[in-house]
Amino acid sequence: CKEAFIKATGLGLSYPLRDFSVPLQPPAARPVLIQTNGTQAWGLLRLAPGAGYAGALVAEGLAWDVALWQF
Numbered sequence: 001c002k003e004a005f006i007k008a009t010g011l012g013l014s015y016p017l018r019d020f021s022v023p024l025q026p027p028a029a030r031p032v033l034i035q036t037n038g039t040q041a042w043g044l045l046r047l048a049p050g051a052g053y054a055g056a057l058v059a060e061g062l063a064w065d066v067a068l069w070q071f
Helices: 002-009
Strands: 032-036 042-047 055-060
Touching: 002 042, 002 055
Parallel strands: none
Antiparallel strands: 032 042, 042 055
16 A cells, blocks of 8 residues: 555655555545645555455545446
């Protein structure tokens, strides 16, 4: 989850990992707030892509949703 956040900010490892926290809860249907020292809000959505895999999606704000398209 922290990796997804620092990639979303575009700062990479120059963003100190101790300066923010991510909730350690199971995947949910709605994004949850990442607690940072800044004023900008970031949402985290933990994903469950399959057995043995982990995933996370981070985007600015909390007013977004994820849609799955199957063909």
